[in-house]
Amino acid sequence: MSAGERLHQISEDELPAARRQTARAVNAIGKELVGLSHGLHAAPEIRWQEFRSAERISEMLRELGFQIEMPFGKLDTAFRARLGTGSRHVGFIAEYDALEGIGHACGHNIIAAAAVGAAAALRDLAGELDATVEVIGTPAEEGGGGKIHLIEDGAFDHLEAALMVHPGPANSLYARPFAVAHFDVVYTGFAAHAAAYPHLGTNAADAMTVAQVAIGLLRQQLPASTRVHGIVREAGSAPNVIPDHCRGSWYVRAADLDELEATFERVRGCFEAGALAAGASMEVVETSPRYSEFRNDAELADLFAVNAQTVGRDMDREESVGGGMNTASTDMGNVSLVTRAIHPYLSIDSLPAVNHQKEFAQAAVSPAADRAVIEGAYLLAATVEDFLRS
Incomplete structure (x- = not known):
């Protein structure tokens, strides 16, 4: 974020009273979340080599009070951060590998920062929600299948739900990957x-x-x-x-x-x-385990879409955009076969640039990308809060 630019914050004016605490929690660490996103972007690491990235993310979570396991599930650059002792386990999924030659041209820096922010926003609510909140750091999404290796080790078996957001040129509620x-x-x-x-x-x-x-x-x-x-x-x-x-x-x-x-x-x-x-x-x-199709959880998706409206995002329930980034393959599809999951896409206003172009990598640290970090963190946290209270 350049000098003079104002950090985006979630406005509480249009939020129900029950959501204002979550918004304040995200806003309180917004500068740190954007700093994490930009730091990951500035030092991209490709699949299986994300040592600095995993350490940077897990260190921020440690400072926020989470207990860290790293390495995790036999993968050197995977981690799990956990907070709370509740009976209902929910996980926010972080990705942080870059693409060979073009850096963070898929915006995984945004994904990781939003996951950290979502988990942090629920710290003070974990007891009330009877929740154990986790961030699972998953390496090698770009052609390595890190989540599939973690699935084989049972890393997602105990989760009631797994959630993440992904940046793209347009908002899209549903993942429809190949x-x-x-x-x-x-x-x-x-x-x-x-x-x-x-x-x-x-x-x-x-x-x-x-x-x-x-x-x-x-x-x-x-x-x-x-x-x-x-x-x-x-x-x-x-x-x-x-x-x-x-x-x-x-x-x-x-x-x-x-x-x-x-x-x-x-x-x-x-x-x-x-x-x-x-x-x-x-x-x-x-060269990788096979990635599966994605099973969108209808309840979680509906809750996400409703919350998105309150921050001014139309999540395209009718899928009018079609054929866009939401059709890209992801090993999060394999996670969706194990537990309830969603994988919405948040616009970073990148057009005409789209994912996997060097221009999209530049857009992944724009003001619109920083907004996606803040709003993504809030929307994930609010969705989980609604889900656990339902």
């Missing part, structure tokens, strides 16, 4: 002089080219609910040497895990066709 498989494809051929002895070589890069053509043709027969996309990371080192190695990283997405499995096998066939045509060998390695 299930996704992340994988690398490696072709191995045989090097040779490309002019003098081409007949002695086996071109691994040709195998990838054939596979890409086959995938392009396959798309005509794929359902509209699927996506296939990838990049070539290595494909030879010199134009006069037939490449003996080629590696690409690919995603297959689909409406749910069942459709994903069927689509993945068809795409795998395209890569096998490339190997067969070029005479190369092939290895396919899934």
Whole structure:
């Protein structure tokens, strides 16, 4: 936040009396929450490398009175912060990994700061609500599936609800993500002089080219609910040497895990066709557990939307925007199969910039992004308060 800019605060004027304490609690630490968001943004760390980020977030929670477990669930950059001894356990989910090459272009700095603020806002209410409040720090959302590893260790089994917010170019109440498989494809051929002895070589890069053509043709027969996309990371080192190695990283997405499995096998066939045509060998390695579709909890979503109206956010219940960031894949979908969950999107007024663009990374520390931190913290806390009192 630059000098002279006024920190956004939740106005109490339009809030019911029962909500003013929560708003005051968020406003009281608003400067610190925005500072956390900006600090994470300034020092981005990619999946599985978020050591400074996890420490920074957990240290702030420790100062707020939470008990910290880190590492957590066998993951060095995961943590759990816990406060209260109530019988009803609720969790706010923090993400904090950045994207390779473009930093916080998905705004995970905002997600983490909002989760901290939401948990802090409920500190004085935990006893009254019979609640145990947690923040679970989940690494490697960007292609590593950190939450899925934590699920396997039972980290979410005891939670009655898990909630988070995500920044985007528009408000959206419901997460509608694709299930996704992340994988690398490696072709191995045989090097040779490309002019003098081409007949002695086996071109691994040709195998990838054939596979890409086959995938392009396959798309005509794929359902509209699927996506296939990838990049070539290595494909030879010199134009006069037939490449003996080629590696690409690919995603297959689909409406749910069942459709994903069927689509993945068809795409795998395209890569096998490339190997067969070029005479190369092939290895396919899934680099993350598969992300699932998302099950939105209707009660939590309704409570969130009502609270959002009081701070001037229309959460697009009718999903009129459609096809936007709310369709992006997330391992929070796997959490939604374990416990009640929501994953609303809050606008940071970034258009024409959208997630995973460098311009969105710049927008993730704008005044609108800082507002999303403050309002996201308040809305998560207010939603949990309503849920526990219902």
